[in-house]
Amino acid sequence: MDDIPNNHQINSSDSEDEQAYNLEDEDTMYDEQADEKNAEWVKKQHPGATDAVLACPLCFTQVCFVCQQHTKYSGQYRAASVEHCRICDDQLYTFNKRGLMVPLASEKDIPNQNVYRLVLCRKCNTKIGVLDSDGFYHLFHVLTNS
Numbered sequence: 001m002d003d004i005p006n007n008h009q010i011n012s013s014d015s016e017d018e019q020a021y022n023l024e025d026e027d028t029m030y031d032e033q034a035d036e037k038n039a040e041w042v043k044k045q046h047p048g049a050t051d052a053v054l055a056c057p058l059c060f061t062q063v064c065f066v067c068q069q070h071t072k073y074s075g076q077y078r079a080a081s082v083e084h085c086r087i088c089d090d091q092l093y094t095f096n097k098r099g100l101m102v103p104l105a106s107e108k109d110i111p112n113q114n115v116y117r118l119v120l121c122r123k124c125n126t127k128i129g130v131l132d133s134d135g136f137y138h139l140f141h142v143l144t145n146s
């Protein structure tokens, strides 16, 4: 597990977008009300309506056709389902108080917090986001071609 970085920049060593996955706002992913917010969000979704079509940044495989753009961070999207992706059940993360991704050795480490699983492009294994414990995808390393 040595190769897993300990911050939000899960796919490269670039440091130019420190703001990219700061979750300290009302839409924070470790919010205790996340369940209700997700439910509300699902209700608002209309079939066929999406903020963008998302694609893998490396191989351009389309990975999501219905998503909601983050209200503050334009590079982040939330989705109820994805395509052509693989979930890594053995790569668990949580988010610390600063909103940075922190790798977890075991789900038992934080029984009272949400656990996130890494989401990879199935074709090229690029890390494109995470899957939360409620079954919602948070995609932040993707291209848009809406």
Ligand SMILES: [Zn+2]
Pocket: 056, 057, 058, 059, 060, 061, 121, 122, 123, 124, 125, 126
């Ligand atoms: Zn790919």
